[in-house]
Amino acid sequence: MNQVINAIGRNLPEYIDGYGKVRPFAGAFATAPDMPRQAPKVKQIFPGEQKLVADLETVFKRIPITDGMTLGFHHHLRNGDGVVNMVLAVAAKLGLKNLNIALSSVFPVHAPIVEHVKAGVVTGLDTNYMSGPVAQAVSRGLFPRPVILRTHGGRARAIECGQLKIDVAFIAAPTADDYGNLNGVNGPAACGSLGYAMPDAQYADHVVAVTDNLVPYPLSPVSIPQTRVDYVVKVDCIGDPKGIVSGTTKITRDPVGLKIAQTTAKVIRAAGLIKDGFSFQTGAGGASLAAAYYVRQMMEESGVTGSFALGGITGYMVEMLEKGLFRTIIDVQGFDLDAIRSLATNPNHLEVGADFYASPFNLGAAVNKLDAVVLGATEIDTGFNVNVVTGSDGVIMGGSGGHSDAAAGAKVTIVVANLLRGRLPIIMDSVLTATTPGETVDVLVTERGIAVNPHRPDLYEKFQAAGLPLKSAEELKALAEKIAGRPESITTRDKVVAVVEYRDGTVIDVVRQVD
Amino acid sequence: MNQVINAIGRNLPEYIDGYGKVRPFAGAFATAPDMPRQAPKVKQIFPGEQKLVADLETVFKRIPITDGMTLGFHHHLRNGDGVVNMVLAVAAKLGLKNLNIALSSVFPVHAPIVEHVKAGVVTGLDTNYMSGPVAQAVSRGLFPRPVILRTHGGRARAIECGQLKIDVAFIAAPTADDYGNLNGVNGPAACGSLGYAMPDAQYADHVVAVTDNLVPYPLSPVSIPQTRVDYVVKVDCIGDPKGIVSGTTKITRDPVGLKIAQTTAKVIRAAGLIKDGFSFQTGAGGASLAAAYYVRQMMEESGVTGSFALGGITGYMVEMLEKGLFRTIIDVQGFDLDAIRSLATNPNHLEVGADFYASPFNLGAAVNKLDAVVLGATEIDTGFNVNVVTGSDGVIMGGSGGHSDAAAGAKVTIVVANLLRGRLPIIMDSVLTATTPGETVDVLVTERGIAVNPHRPDLYEKFQAAGLPLKSAEELKALAEKIAGRPESITTRDKVVAVVEYRDGTVIDVVRQVD
Incomplete structure (x- = not known):
């Protein structure tokens, strides 16, 4: 098999069976779009015509859904989602084969996909993140074709550019009317923003709304409009609230995590970003929230009003909005009940699609306007390339999600990590799976020091002036290896089980089978 | 020239110079879409790249705008609009020729277009409504090519289907941030909904926002998103508030108008529509508001909660929303300050695009869900075909706007008219210019009686049972002629000055030059 080396030095096959020709990653902003937008057939419905269909089986027959089709799903119901399994059970019952599943993220609840792959009902998967039994099975070679791993912005791009045709x-x-207006803020399975479903609704050939909360026409507010929805199916239950929203998200109590968070806030301040108009994205985990906690303290001390908080939204960000610390929230995904309540009631809490959030190929995603983003890593190398796809055993346990998107867009991208993950160093010469290219990562914050990407001497000077504990990535790596030794490299098979696409659709890396 | 006769018996040229081949109107629901959606080139903008441009001239050069292009504009600033004239002045200054103007409605303020046509800067016009000097000049043969008259839904369709390429x-x-998020609810030229601009923003090759109220990023709420806007230009003033919003809209005091309005309400009640879930569209004129007044009384008496009010929204409809008489307002265009305030603050006041409002070619416009619509007419014939384009002198003084769209969608379409307009009967054997086909009009209400379209015997029976004063259209026509005599027919020249497209893009009629 001929090989090609991409811009971060990854050796890739020129062609991958079941995927096609590899377009190698050429740099974070080196690949330009050169296509028209995806253009589904224009449709028509007559006054008086109904969209409400008795059950999913009827929808399958009416469309009709046939072997080999790509079915799209969003992940806003997270580990409480009931719709993917429900739809695939119908597909299996009807004897369909060779389906491709475009599900924005895969959770443990989606375990039944494994059986559908074994039965040949499903043969392809296109996702931005996966964890649990499906991810493990993918790593062990379950799928006949490589899974495509995208970013949240990349999925929106691929749909709009016609490269992921749903x-x-x-x-x-969570709520729908009988003419296909949809929102996520009401109903027993309320999840907040429907941002990841918006590109699907806009560009799929057929759109089916599945709801357990049918309300009289017209629904308000409307997140996805009637003009793009073919059918509405009422079912008993679309999801389990316990798996949909996290409980109260809490700031970490781990002292190492708190130290990293505090240093992160100092990095943001030293970069000169804590001023009016500050914009910020951080995750929903305890350590990310801790960073937000310290950033907030600085904002309050300086009397600063930020412009927007972005990303997966938690009650903590809502509180900052309500206290006037941010003027707006831009919400592609909400994580808790406060986020849902705020989206439903606060006109400064904007619901946006994945394209608005993070697509590289439109007239400007929100990530482009970020001052600072705080991101995690399972591995980072001395070239600042980050792995958030595979664990230390080579098994898939995540995915980029919005990682690469926010890193590419933000003025200052900060990766935070404990120097050791379990008993293994997280800094190495070369990450097992490159997800986010080093050229888009500016700073690494660990509990033992801060490394600045050499391409940002401006930041290095500022941090030095602020007296921050600067080290080179190589020094941090040596420190980690001194404690934990040099990790053994993973042995993988040749078979490519997943293709990691960068947000622009080029291939940044592949994941190979592990035993 | 070969002629073709369309489904309502209009004689049309098979081919019209400057327009092309005529697709004859075949029936309100007889022509189906058979094309993919318009697919502009996918675009890209890098983080840090700016959209703010110093002035319009720079935008013209940067795009660049060249001879023969189609420039799109919306009419939400109505007779206070300053942007069309401003942009065309730049075009003239730069020596551009042969431009096509796609402006959703033309008002007296747009009079400078006449000079631009004389100078060859503008040679084409595509609009849904026109009044004032431009309309008069069109009728007298000013334009070298026929003007295209569309409906509000038809314009959205033509844009989405690639037939009107902007x-x-x-x-x-009225408000914008520097990354192209736009809304109409804030700023000195606030106009409310930006519904008619939404298809343009979605499908034009290039989108330029012109604002006099630039606010910090990100704007909230967002009506048109940053992802579709190429440039933002700040100017001193985009429009004159006096021409943008009407003052307090008042119910007519004319006793004949009040009688017609009261009868209209009785027609709606007799049709069995005054019940929970009732949906309603009416105009902003004094007589239309009077109909709303009587309908409201009935709703209050019966304790009915309507589902939605649709169309151009006034404070009267807002009051009905706030009093709980309607659950929602679906707003493509607001007419007064109350409508703007409500849109900005009430989550049950939905802002929608022209496509959602009225396009025949998507998965369902709001007009499809209308129970009743009350519409005007300058002429109506015994086949219930309505003219809202030309006056009794043959001069253009209006256009369909949403007339044909709402008529096609509503369960019961009611045309209200005084039997005489000035001193001329409004009912005749054949209207001068057919705008809305009779098959979509159910009832004509005049001060001397009600005519029911023979294709609705169900309504006839209900009205008879309710003791309403029923007459045939022929009887009403005879009554009118008895008072005012038979009107002389208009003499027109052969030259086609405007092509009247039905909402599906077929030609329902043409307007010929008058002296």
Whole structure:
């Protein structure tokens, strides 16, 4: 097999069976779009015509769904999602084969996919993040074709650019009316923003809303409009609230995590970003929230009003909005009940699609306007390339999600990590799976020091002036290895089980089978 | 020239110079879409790249705008609009020729277009409504090519279907941020909904926001998103508030108008529509508001909660929303300050695009869900075909706007008219210019009686049972002629000055030159 080396030095096959020709990653902003937008057939519905269909089986037959089609799903119901399994059970019952599943993220609840792959019902998967049994099975070579791993912005791009053509989008809708207006803020399975479903609704050939909360026409507010929805199916239950929203998200109590968070806030301040108009994205985990906690203290001390908080939204960000620390929240995904309540009631809490959030190929995603983003890593190398796809055993346990998107967009991208993960160093010469290219990562914050990407001497000077504990990535790596030794490299098979696409659609890396 | 006769018996040329081949109107629901959606080139903008441009001239050069292009504009600033004239002045200054103007409605303030046509800067016009000097000049043969008259839904359709390709959309934006998020609810030229600009923003090759109220990023709420806007230009003033919003809209005091309005309400009640879930569209004129007044009384008496009010929104409809008489307002265009305030603050006041409002070619416009619509007419014939384009002198003084769209969608379409207009009967054997086909009009209400379209015997029976004063259209026509005599027919020249497209893009009629 001929090989090609991409811009971060990854050896890739020129062609991958079941995927096609590899377009090698050429640099974070080196690949330009050169296509028209995806253009589904224009449709028509007559006054008086109904969209409400008795059950999913009827929808399958009416469209009709046939072997080999791509079915789209969103992940806003997270580990409480009931719709993917429900739809695939119908597909299996009807004897369909060779389906491709475009599900924005895969959770443990989606374990039944494994059986559908074994039965040949499903043969392809296209996702931005996966954890649990499906991810493990993918790593062990379950799928006949490589899974495509995208970023949240990359999925929106691929849909808009016609590279991920969704034949039928099934949209889990916490609330719907009978003409296909949908929102996520009401109903027993309320999840907040429906941002990741918006590109599917806009560009799929057929759109099916699946709801357990049918309300009289017209629904308000409307997140996905009637003009793009073919059918509405009422079911008993689309999801389990316990798996949909996290409980109260809490700031970490781990002293190492708190130290890293505090240093992160100092980095942001030293970079000169704590001023009016400050914009910020951080994750929903305890350590990310801790960083937000310290940033907030600085904002309050300086009397600063930020412009927007971005990303997966938690009650902590809502509180900052309500206290006037941010003027707006831009919400592609909400994580808790406060985020849902705020989206439903606060006009300064904006619901946006994945394209608005993070697509590289439109007239400007929100990530482009970020001052600072705080991101995690399972591995980072001395070239600042980050792995958030595979664990130390080579098994897939995540994915980029918005990682690469926010890193590419933000003025200052900060990766935070404990020097050791379990008993293994997280800094190495070369990450097992490159997810986010080093050229888009500016700073690494660990509990033992801060490394600045050499391409940002401006930041290095500022941090030095602020007296921050600067080290080179190589020094941090040596420190980690001194404690934990040099990790053994993973042995993988040749078979490519997943292709990691950068947000622009080029291939940044592949994941190979592990035993 | 070969002629063709369309489904309502209009004689049309098979081919019209400057327009092309005529697709004859075949029936309100007889022509189906058979094309993919318009697919502009996918675009890209890098983080840090700016959209703010110093002035319009720079935008013209940067795009660049060249001879023969189609420039799109919306009419939400109505007779206070300053943007169309501003942009065309730049075009003239730069020596551009042969431009096509796609402006959703033309008002007296747009009179400078006449000079631009004389100078060859502008040679084409595509609009849904026109009044004032431009309309008069069109009728007298000013334009070298026929003007295309569409409906509000038809314009959205033509844009989405690629039949009206807008090269550059100039969007007058009452508020904007520097990354192209736009809304109409804030700023000195606030106009409310930006519904008619939404298809332009979605499908134009280039989108330019013109604002006099630039606010920090990110704007909230967002009506048109940053992802579709190429440039933002700040100017001193985009429009004159006196021409943008009407003052307090008042119910007519004319006793004949009040009688017609009261009868209209009785028609709606007799049709069995005054019940929970009732949906309603009416105009902003004094007589239409009077109909709303009587309908409201009935709703209050019966304790009915309507589902939605649709169309151009006034304070009267807002009051009904706030009093709980309607659950929602669906707003493509607001007419007064109350409508703007409500849109900005009430989550049950939905802002929608022209496509959602009225396009025949998507998965369902709001007009499809209408129970009743009350519409006007300058002429109506015994086949219930309505003219809202030309006056009794043959001069253009209006256009369909949403007339044909709402008529096609509503369960019961009611045309209200005084039997005489000035001193001329409004009912005749054949209207001068057919705008809305009779098959979509159910009832004509005049001060001397009600005529029911023979294709609705169900309504006839209900009205008879309710004791309403029923007459045939022929009887009403005879009554009118008895008072005012038979009107002389208009003499027109052969030259086609405007092509009247039905909402599906077929030609329902043409307007010929008058002296």
